[in-house]
Amino acid sequence: MLLxxxxxxxxxxxxxxxxxxxxxxxxxxxxxxxxxxxPFTAAKGINVYGKPVSVDIFSKDHPLGVFLLRGRQLEQDxxxxxxxxxxxxxxxxxxxxYCDGLSCSDxxxxxxxxxxxxxxxxxxxxxxxxxxxxxxxxxxLKLVDSKKRPKKVGWRSAESTPVKVxxxxxxxxx
Amino acid sequence: xxxxSLGDKLLLACLxxxxxxxxxxxxxxxxxxxxxxxxxxxxxxxxxxxxxxxPTGFTGDDQRTVAVSSASRGWAVRYASxxxxxxxxxxxxxxxxxxxxxxxxxxIVTIVPDSQESYSADGLVPKASVQQAYVDLxxxxxxxxxxxxxxxxxxxxxxxxxxxxxxxxxxxxxxxMHKVSxxxxx
Numbered sequence: 001m002l003l004x005x006x007x008x009x010x011x012x013x014x015x016x017x018x019x020x021x022x023x024x025x026x027x028x029x030x031x032x033x034x035x036x037x038x039p040f041t042a043a044k045g046i047n048v049y050g051k052p053v054s055v056d057i058f059s060k061d062h063p064l065g066v067f068l069l070r071g072r073q074l075e076q077d078x079x080x081x082x083x084x085x086x087x088x089x090x091x092x093x094x095x096x097x098y099c100d101g102l103s104c105s106d107x108x109x110x111x112x113x114x115x116x117x118x119x120x121x122x123x124x125x126x127x128x129x130x131x132x133x134x135x136x137x138x139x140x141l142k143l144v145d146s147k148k149r150p151k152k153v154g155w156r157s158a159e160s161t162p163v164k165v166x167x168x169x170x171x172x173x174x
Numbered sequence: 175x176x177x178x179s180l181g182d183k184l185l186l187a188c189l190x191x192x193x194x195x196x197x198x199x200x201x202x203x204x205x206x207x208x209x210x211x212x213x214x215x216x217x218x219x220x221x222x223x224x225x226x227x228x229p230t231g232f233t234g235d236d237q238r239t240v241a242v243s244s245a246s247r248g249w250a251v252r253y254a255s256x257x258x259x260x261x262x263x264x265x266x267x268x269x270x271x272x273x274x275x276x277x278x279x280x281x282i283v284t285i286v287p288d289s290q291e292s293y294s295a296d297g298l299v300p301k302a303s304v305q306q307a308y309v310d311l312x313x314x315x316x317x318x319x320x321x322x323x324x325x326x327x328x329x330x331x332x333x334x335x336x337x338x339x340x341x342x343x344x345x346x347x348x349x350x351m352h353k354v355s356x357x358x359x360x
Contacts, residue, residue, distance in 0.1 A: 004185070007192035014199035044289060045308045052236045068311075101312025122232050122308035125253070125319060126287040132315050 040066065040130040040141050040150050043096040045120035048105040053118045055096055060144045062092045065169045067140035067155065068131055069119065071103030078108075078115055080155070083162035084169070085116045091170050098123055098131055142169050225332035229283060229313035231306030234292040239283075239304045246330065247279030248354065252303075253324040254284060255291040261323045264341040265299060268323070271347040272300045278354055280327070285309055287322060325350075329357045 042056035043066050058064040065088070069077045085095055095117040099105040105121040108114070123131075134141055138156030153168045154160060228242035228249050242249045252268065254261040272282060282303035286292050289307035298305055317326065320339075327336040327350060336353040338346055 001185075004189055004192065007189065007196055011192060011196045011199060014196060014203055041288075046232050046236065050238075098311055100315055101310070120311075122230075122310055123314075124288050124307065125285055125309055125314060128309065128311050128314050129319060132311065 040127045045123035048108045048121045064143040065095045068135035074107040087166035232308040234289040234307035242281045246281045249281045251326045253319045258322040267342040
């Protein structure tokens with residue numbers, strides 16, 4: 001009889017532990033469900049000159065291209081995107097750059113001739129992290145619809161050229 | 175005699191069932207993966223884990239935020255949003271922890287995921303915290319802020335001393351304050 005009581009008590013305590021674990025796991029699943037790479041929805045922020053920038057209207061005919069400038073290779077990145085800009089701007093595409101830190105934004109501020117696109121220094125956390133994630137994979141982003149995931153366009157690989165990237169950014173997506 | 179023997183058999187059967195059930199529960203508790211709230215993926219792989227200066231930024235209405243004072247005893251970043259129900263569920267425990275941190279001389283920075291999700295001045299916890307809707311990417315690139323709420327605590331030397339992703343459990347504020355006290359002495 002005593003053994004039965006002991007077993008019931010142990011069972012009760014084990015049930016409590018098992019339920020607590022289930023609850024933690026369910027919570028974790030619910031929380032992790034939001035942990036996919038966050039989407040980029042709009043280019044909003046403060047540019048390197050302290051002025052607000054907001055590009056949240058774009059379409060198939062007027063897409064938005066966003067990319068990251070890295071401080072440690074700023075000159076190289078700027079040369080690439082100045083060339084891309086020459087090839088795409090007349091075709092209705094807006095380009096917006098994000099700086100990856102102080103060395104980049106200081107570098108842009110010191111330029112004698114400012115780049116032909118906005119350069120954001122302070123961005124929204126979700127969009128900025130989405131872009132940082134994609135830049136780690138060597139991509140920039142093309143947005144045509146704020147409700148759809150942006151298209152990734154590779155540009156940091158050795159084979160990428162401004163002409164190739166401009167063609168991809170200009171291409172009409174289905 | 176027969177009924178006694180039947181009763182004994184029933185009792186033995188019940189005990190056997192209880193033993194099997196308890197064994198099963200014990201095995202489940204031992205082998206079930208337990209969620210670890212200290213997310214090992216908080217840092218980006220490219221991050222050098224070196225002390226990170228407090229984030230600088232702007233509010234949703236484009237006003238530059240006051241920088242964390244260099245005289246501060248430490249600082250905290252809470253990544254949270256008005257649209258996140260986990261953040262609302264977490265409000266009571268966070269409020270208690272924020273008060274303890276403020277008593278220790280910690281400054282608190284609230285980062286919102288999107289400028290549309292900014293808190294009103296009355297909704298901020300604590301009210302004296304600095305809210306950033308636009309954040310310096312140089313700071314953001316170090317930390318993987320992938321879920322709200324996330325809380326990061328830094329000491330006066332800007333080293334990360336405690337982090338938690340998700341709602342705070344009852345033990346978390348105690349754990350966080352232990353870390354704060356520990357790093358004050360070291």
